[in-house]
Amino acid sequence: MYAVGVECSRCGRTYSPDALLTVCGECGGALLFRYDLARFADEFSLKDAERREDTFWKFIELLPLSSPKSVISLGEPYTPLLKLPEDFSKPFRNLYVKDDGRLPTGTFKARGMSVAVSKLKELGVKRVAIPSAGNAAAALSAYGMKAGIEVYAFMPRDVPENILKECAFLGAKVYLVDGLINDAAAIVGRLSKKYSWFDVSTNKQPYRFEGYKAMAFELTEQFHWDPPDLIFFPTGGGEGVIGLWKGFKELTELGWVDKTPRLVVVQSSGCAPFVEAYKRGETEIKEPWENAETIAAGLRVPKPYASYLTLKAVEETSGMAVAVDDEEILSSMKSLFRLGIYACPEAAATLAALNKVYEEGELDGDEKTLLYLTGNAMKYFDILEMEKRVLPILDRNVDSLPDH
Numbered sequence: 001m002y003a004v005g006v007e008c009s010r011c012g013r014t015y016s017p018d019a020l021l022t023v024c025g026e027c028g029g030a031l032l033f034r035y036d037l038a039r040f041a042d043e044f045s046l047k048d049a050e051r052r053e054d055t056f057w058k059f060i061e062l063l064p065l066s067s068p069k070s071v072i073s074l075g076e077p078y079t080p081l082l083k084l085p086e087d088f089s090k091p092f093r094n095l096y097v098k099d100d101g102r103l104p105t106g107t108f109k110a111r112g113m114s115v116a117v118s119k120l121k122e123l124g125v126k127r128v129a130i131p132s133a134g135n136a137a138a139a140l141s142a143y144g145m146k147a148g149i150e151v152y153a154f155m156p157r158d159v160p161e162n163i164l165k166e167c168a169f170l171g172a173k174v175y176l177v178d179g180l181i182n183d184a185a186a187i188v189g190r191l192s193k194k195y196s197w198f199d200v201s202t203n204k205q206p207y208r209f210e211g212y213k214a215m216a217f218e219l220t221e222q223f224h225w226d227p228p229d230l231i232f233f234p235t236g237g238g239e240g241v242i243g244l245w246k247g248f249k250e251l252t253e254l255g256w257v258d259k260t261p262r263l264v265v266v267q268s269s270g271c272a273p274f275v276e277a278y279k280r281g282e283t284e285i286k287e288p289w290e291n292a293e294t295i296a297a298g299l300r301v302p303k304p305y306a307s308y309l310t311l312k313a314v315e316e317t318s319g320m321a322v323a324v325d326d327e328e329i330l331s332s333m334k335s336l337f338r339l340g341i342y343a344c345p346e347a348a349a350t351l352a353a354l355n356k357v358y359e360e361g362e363l364d365g366d367e368k369t370l371l372y373l374t375g376n377a378m379k380y381f382d383i384l385e386m387e388k389r390v391l392p393i394l395d396r397n398v399d400s401l402p403d404h
């Protein structure tokens, strides 16, 4: 394989790719895998890629595993890239969605966790812990179960109940925390040594980024190596945006693309620390967002770890950060339903954000634009209110239908 080292994204200190790693021991910065891309470009061509099956593991040489035998898989397909009707969101005639709701456990978190669990299993880890707004814990529970690794999940007590059940039925030890993900993270950090957990927290280990990096490779291939101008990405902790940014850097270095999409961080106005920092021109989120509240549970991350990396990704790609209201999220969710697309609230926020950015005059509508749908609506049907009494109830002997 081609991993040659792991580098601190803040101070540049390097680590062995075969060590069990969390954050930089020197400065606490997030760690990123480095590969011998020149050698890979020499030895592998796009023709080789075409001959391989369209799965998440297609470019496995650029993942941190020592051997393909280490893969822990639940069946990760290329997820569909769909072009939306030209009149769906005027004037955007070149509008696409990529639907990661089709991945195992129904969200893009499967990408990060499949790589992380595969690598941790390879390194002999037996027990992992995660603070989560919900979906990351579900994905970790599933892959942990498959790998035979014990999973301890710590989530806010008001996490969507479906996700809670999912983790419990997947065999995780689930704990509810009277607080938000930051509070859960503090508990995991404090007790990790005592209970011998490896902490798989967002941005506090280098493995999950690599799974998200694969999004850049996959979607670019689906666009026939001509990536979109913009990618709108729902952002809680920021690991998806960091993964895309890293992926496009590697694709550029390989000479496989000659442009990088502008990365647009999408948040809920009920918890928008990245948007606030972006507007103020800051390079890091300094204070946690107070009273974080949104129906998009995955976006409720008041103070993400290593926030400087996400903001750097936005800056380097001439991206943006935009917040939308829960009402706009719900109405976007319903608009996508009318196309038969099951977007979770986090994912639907990207459509609301597109409209908002356009109204603010930031785009002219000609851009080839991708809305990244990070998860499946099915996990969230309970937030869509529809009173039963609005549906007619039929007598068993009915011979004509009431107005409806």
Ligand SMILES: [Zn+2]
Pocket (backbone or CB within 6 Å): 008, 009, 010, 011, 012, 013, 024, 025, 026, 027, 028, 029
């Ligand atoms: Zn460092």
